[in-house]
Amino acid sequence: xxxxxxxxxxxLLTSALCPALAQAQDAPKATPAFKSAIPNxxxxxxxxxxxxxxxxxxxxxxxxAGSAFIYAHVISGAVRSQVDDQPVxxxxxxxxxxxxxxxxxxxxxxxxATEPAKLLAVFVVDSSEQTLTTxxxx
Numbered sequence: 001x002x003x004x005x006x007x008x009x010x011x012l013l014t015s016a017l018c019p020a021l022a023q024a025q026d027a028p029k030a031t032p033a034f035k036s037a038i039p040n041x042x043x044x045x046x047x048x049x050x051x052x053x054x055x056x057x058x059x060x061x062x063x064x065a066g067s068a069f070i071y072a073h074v075i076s077g078a079v080r081s082q083v084d085d086q087p088v089x090x091x092x093x094x095x096x097x098x099x100x101x102x103x104x105x106x107x108x109x110x111x112x113a114t115e116p117a118k119l120l121a122v123f124v125v126d127s128s129e130q131t132l133t134t135x136x137x138x
Contacts, residue, residue, distance in 0.1 A: 028053040028110075030133075033120070037127055045127040053079065053117040058109030060135045063102070067126035070099040077117025082107035091119075104136075 034048040064070060072081070073096035082088040083103050090111045091097060096119075099105065110117040123132060 026054055026057045028057050028059055028108075030121075038124070043127055045123075045125055045129075047123040047125060047132065049121045049123070049132070050075075051119050051121055053077070053110035053119075055115055056110060056113045057117075058107075059133075061104070061106045062108070062133050062135045063104055064099065064123070064134075065125050065129040065132050067101055067129055068099070068132065069101055069124045070103075070121055072096050072099070072119050072121045075118040075120055077115050078111035079117050079119055080107055080109050080111040081105070 029052045031050045031052070032047070033050050034046070036046055038044045038046055072079075072091075074091045074093050076093050078090050078092045080088060080090050081097060083097065083099050083105055088107050089097075125132070
Protein backbone atom coordinates (compact mmCIF):
# COMPACT_ATOMS: atom_id res chain seq x y z
CA UNK A 1 0.00 0.00 0.00
CA UNK A 2 1.42 3.41 -0.91
CA UNK A 3 1.53 6.30 1.53
CA UNK A 4 -1.36 8.33 0.06
CA UNK A 5 -3.95 5.53 0.36
CA UNK A 6 -2.57 4.68 3.81
CA UNK A 7 -2.95 8.31 4.94
CA UNK A 8 -6.51 8.39 3.58
CA UNK A 9 -7.32 5.13 5.35
CA UNK A 10 -5.99 6.54 8.65
CA UNK A 11 -8.02 9.74 8.21
CA LEU A 12 -11.21 7.78 7.57
CA LEU A 13 -10.48 5.40 10.44
CA THR A 14 -9.89 8.34 12.80
CA SER A 15 -13.24 9.89 11.93
CA ALA A 16 -15.04 6.58 12.38
CA LEU A 17 -13.30 5.49 15.57
CA CYS A 18 -12.94 8.83 17.34
CA PRO A 19 -15.87 11.11 16.42
CA ALA A 20 -15.57 13.01 19.69
CA LEU A 21 -12.12 14.17 18.63
CA ALA A 22 -13.13 15.33 15.15
CA GLN A 23 -15.73 18.00 15.95
CA ALA A 24 -14.17 21.31 16.96
CA GLN A 25 -11.39 23.54 15.62
CA ASP A 26 -9.41 23.31 18.87
CA ALA A 27 -10.15 19.59 19.22
CA PRO A 28 -7.25 17.17 19.36
CA LYS A 29 -6.36 15.21 16.24
CA ALA A 30 -6.38 11.42 16.65
CA THR A 31 -4.20 9.41 14.29
CA PRO A 32 -4.40 5.61 14.36
CA ALA A 33 -0.92 4.17 14.81
CA PHE A 34 -1.46 0.42 15.21
CA LYS A 35 -4.24 -2.16 15.08
CA SER A 36 -3.91 -5.91 15.50
CA ALA A 37 -5.82 -8.87 16.83
CA ILE A 38 -4.16 -10.23 19.97
CA PRO A 39 -3.11 -13.76 18.95
CA ASN A 40 -3.29 -15.35 22.39
CA UNK A 41 -6.51 -13.59 23.47
CA UNK A 42 -9.28 -14.63 21.07
CA UNK A 43 -11.80 -11.89 20.29
CA UNK A 44 -9.57 -9.05 21.53
CA UNK A 45 -7.58 -6.45 19.60
CA UNK A 46 -5.01 -3.83 20.49
CA UNK A 47 -5.42 -0.41 18.92
CA UNK A 48 -3.01 2.48 19.45
CA UNK A 49 -3.94 6.07 18.65
CA UNK A 50 -1.68 9.15 18.79
CA UNK A 51 -3.62 12.18 20.01
CA UNK A 52 -2.20 15.63 19.17
CA UNK A 53 -3.64 18.48 21.24
CA UNK A 54 -3.18 21.98 19.85
CA UNK A 55 -2.51 24.71 22.44
CA UNK A 56 -5.70 25.02 24.49
CA UNK A 57 -7.21 22.01 22.67
CA UNK A 58 -9.72 19.77 24.38
CA UNK A 59 -12.22 17.07 23.60
CA UNK A 60 -15.75 16.91 25.00
CA UNK A 61 -16.46 14.56 27.88
CA UNK A 62 -16.93 11.08 26.50
CA UNK A 63 -16.94 7.34 27.03
CA UNK A 64 -14.93 4.75 25.21
CA ALA A 65 -16.08 1.41 23.86
CA GLY A 66 -17.67 -0.65 26.63
CA SER A 67 -15.06 -3.39 26.35
CA ALA A 68 -12.05 -1.03 26.19
CA PHE A 69 -9.27 -1.09 28.74
CA ILE A 70 -7.05 1.90 27.95
CA TYR A 71 -3.57 3.04 28.88
CA ALA A 72 -2.76 6.65 27.96
CA HIS A 73 0.87 7.83 27.96
CA VAL A 74 1.84 11.49 27.51
CA ILE A 75 4.58 11.76 24.88
CA SER A 76 5.11 15.53 25.02
CA GLY A 77 3.64 18.55 26.75
CA ALA A 78 1.05 18.14 29.50
CA VAL A 79 -2.50 16.76 29.43
CA ARG A 80 -5.22 17.47 32.00
CA SER A 81 -7.46 14.47 32.55
CA GLN A 82 -10.29 13.30 34.77
CA VAL A 83 -11.69 9.79 34.62
CA ASP A 84 -14.90 8.97 36.50
CA ASP A 85 -14.93 10.72 39.89
CA GLN A 86 -11.16 10.76 40.34
CA PRO A 87 -9.62 14.20 40.85
CA VAL A 88 -8.56 16.22 37.80
CA UNK A 89 -4.83 15.69 37.29
CA UNK A 90 -2.18 17.07 34.94
CA UNK A 91 0.06 14.40 33.40
CA UNK A 92 3.40 15.46 31.93
CA UNK A 93 5.62 13.78 29.32
CA UNK A 94 6.52 10.29 30.53
CA UNK A 95 3.46 9.95 32.78
CA UNK A 96 0.25 8.07 32.10
CA UNK A 97 -3.01 6.67 33.41
CA UNK A 98 -5.41 3.83 32.74
CA UNK A 99 -9.15 3.71 32.15
CA UNK A 100 -11.27 0.68 32.99
CA UNK A 101 -14.01 -0.56 30.66
CA UNK A 102 -17.07 1.68 30.91
CA UNK A 103 -15.14 4.60 32.44
CA UNK A 104 -16.38 8.16 31.91
CA UNK A 105 -13.63 10.47 30.63
CA UNK A 106 -14.89 13.81 31.98
CA UNK A 107 -11.85 16.01 31.21
CA UNK A 108 -9.37 15.54 28.35
CA UNK A 109 -7.45 18.66 27.39
CA UNK A 110 -4.10 20.27 26.79
CA UNK A 111 -2.91 21.77 30.08
CA UNK A 112 -1.20 24.60 28.16
CA ALA A 113 -2.75 27.44 26.19
CA THR A 114 0.54 28.06 24.34
CA GLU A 115 2.29 24.69 23.79
CA PRO A 116 1.02 21.55 22.00
CA ALA A 117 0.72 18.19 23.77
CA LYS A 118 0.74 14.61 22.48
CA LEU A 119 -0.30 11.31 23.98
CA LEU A 120 -0.45 7.68 22.94
CA ALA A 121 -3.69 5.88 23.83
CA VAL A 122 -3.53 2.09 23.73
CA PHE A 123 -6.86 0.25 23.71
CA VAL A 124 -7.41 -3.43 24.46
CA VAL A 125 -10.90 -3.92 23.08
CA ASP A 126 -13.30 -6.50 21.73
CA SER A 127 -12.38 -7.01 18.08
CA SER A 128 -16.02 -6.44 17.10
CA GLU A 129 -16.08 -2.86 18.49
CA GLN A 130 -16.56 -0.32 15.70
CA THR A 131 -16.51 2.96 17.66
CA LEU A 132 -13.80 3.71 20.21
CA THR A 133 -15.07 7.09 21.46
CA THR A 134 -18.59 8.45 21.95
CA UNK A 135 -19.18 12.03 23.16
CA UNK A 136 -21.66 12.55 25.98
CA UNK A 137 -25.12 13.62 24.87
CA UNK A 138 -25.62 17.35 25.15
